[in-house]
Amino acid sequence: MAGGPVTGVVHQPGSAAEVAEAVRGAELVVPRGGGTKPPLAVVDGAEVLDVSALSGITEYLPSEYTVTALAGTPLAEVEARLAAEGQYLPFDPLLVDAGSTVGGTVAAGANGPGRLRYGGLRDFLLAVAFVDGRGEIVRGGAKVVKNAAGFDLPKLMVGSLGRLGVLTECTFKVFPHPESCATVRVAGMAFDEALEAAGRVGSGAVELECLDLVHGLAGWDLEIRIGGRSFALDARLKRAADLLDTDVTTLSGDADATHWRSRREFGWAPPDASVLKLPLTPATAAVLEQVLADLDASHVARVYSAGVQQAFVAWPVERAADMPSLDRALAQSKLTALALRAPADASNQPILGYRTGGELLRRVEQALDPAGRFGRLG
């Protein structure tokens, strides 16, 4: 597996108590779930805490819209359980078929294209249990859909990249799945044209599940997914298509489902490329385009996803040596990136570009991990 531990020590705890014990005994330790996002589980000289044995759905209450699972539970298992009750994880987790786990997904803080409709992990994580850097088991949040008691530790753990604690259990809010979904596509647009069309459809009355711009061979493809009551779907698709004022193709049923599954599995990226996630807005997408052009990388595979609130960029393996230039260019443009996939010899630092909140993060790290057992982000 890419990014193996330098120390070679791998713990496989079977309980939260064993996680705590392993943390207390280690000098530097990094948790690993399904190993689908190697750059997030590489810290030079760290022991590895493989939480995959901490697996299973511990509570699922469809009528409460809540599901609780141990951190090593594959999301595929969670999604299958929910689907049987007509429910789903609206943040649309990535790399599910590849083996993503509950804990790894929360710690990576990465959402798929479907996060457009109702929100991302931060909006759907209700409660967490984790082992902090002192080896204490800590719980935060509550297993109900609404709660304002105490500091919002669940949100703190979203995107914490294993540096603030080893997640052992997570409770998510879930929603009813739309009865059916379908997608309209417009192929081969110029970037500005596609961005403008995305804005028009995105601010129209039709509520969208996904709105992605995909860089293809012949320009940009605009893809719009709509979901809801089957009865009203055709009329709504037509309404969205009318806003586009050009020829569209439609995907429905299995073709639609397969298409979006491939998107979140990074099926659009060359298998050996690094994949970066960048938060942005429709107003800053052009900034990223300029950064890429300046680095002579306008050809790389990429997707502006979730209503152009995030980009996924496949950085080619043959340009791996240029990562530091990319890092600098992003920082100058006030853009931030997270490496979700990277070559095995990548650096310890999965975050590239512009950073905020450093001082607060340093203080939080000091509180939860005074000895720096998880390494430092801040």
Add this chain to the structure above:
Amino acid sequence: MAPADAADFLDALKRRLGADRVLTGAAPMAAYESDALTAFRARPRAVVLVDSAEEVVDIVRLCAAAEVPFLARGSGTSLSGGSLPVHDGVVIAMNRLNRILEVDPVRRTAVVEPGVVNLAVSEAAEPYGLYYSPDPSSQSVCTIGGNLAFNSGGAHCLKYGMTSNHVLGLEVVLPDGEVIELGGDSLEGVGPDLVGLFVGSEGLFGIATKITLRLLPKPETFFTLLAAYDSLAAAGEAVAAVVASGLLPGAMEIMDNLAIEAAEAAVGAGYPLDAEGLLIVELEGEEQQVAAESELLLEVVRQSKPYLEHIASDPDDRARIWKGRKSAFSAVGRLSPDYIVQDGVVPRSRLGEALTKIQHLGEEHGIRVANVFHAGDGNLHPLILFDGRVEGELERAEELAGEILRLCIDLGGSITGEHGVGMEKRQYLGEMFDDADLDAMRRIRMAIDPGELANRGKMFPDAEAPALLSHGPHPLEVAGVISRE
């Protein structure tokens, strides 16, 4: 602080802001001595009226240097004592920091100062077909800064979430005066969600001076249904049936008979006075979708056999229905000289059980309880009615309030869904969380604010009196720190 130092400190405040914006003395500060939890009062050292973020930073730095505790105050509508002054501390009144700095229809964001009133954001977004979603009943007065500190909610939080789900970026003054930027203007982020940590921190991590909010497109249409039942339980079952149907309404609210009576008397919303339980369900969104969903909703609700149903006929009718619901808290003032607004959460499927138990508890204590709640997310708001002039009633009311919170914990819920822990619920935080959980929170607080200057004394159970009960005077009262009237 020695008297001479105290005088120096006040002089420093006045030099920075001008004497007219530094209030001292009983009369000028009277309005700031309590919030909407009126049973408690505390006298600050000074109230300062700030006009800019730079002033906030400088005041915080002066406080930090002199080790004087401080808190920000929005409109003082906290129901948990969150904006109760810290005794001898400085109240930083944020109301004048009320500029909407930017509304960006492309990004769909608004950048605001913290003293902006909640409803003003939607008003500013209106010309672009956008609105700010969290809608506390106090939205015409409460501020975004206060909303942020408590992660405030409202009736329409079922689908799109509470304040936290709508805050994207912040500029913050940490308690030692350091200024930082958190998050940005995207819905996505990288690294630990520090914006998420700050929201809901009840003023304990410092003061937000600039806030980037997410705006949503205004729903094209609404379908608002009022259904009246002979029993509260039947209304609760209707909620369960709607949830099971796979529909996702924008709001699902229930009121009991006492609350209906109060709301009718106050605003004449046209509610049936004889209903034991009144359900308001609202679908929102695009026309075709809402049309398709409303058929299913009517089918499901009719199966629950309401004795009366009413569909809002036009926007005015809809507004009337919501006005009744949103005025319920203040309307209860007509039924009783005093009342406590309680806020707790239970798993939605246990709502019926919780309500029955609350009713029994009320009877045991000889105290009337009115109920309004966000049924869709299990968020109860029992209104505990009492007469503070009757010897012992306040104590009994507080005791009942505490028992209701314990009930919420026992049923697997939370001691607050949206009003925060503040001063009122401190001792229950330790019942909801284990020592290790509280310890982690306390460590974060101490790492961020080692002097405990920001909103000192709030949220955490009192170290000296961990098993504090609401019987008799509050320990801080005994210590002469706070008083009630």
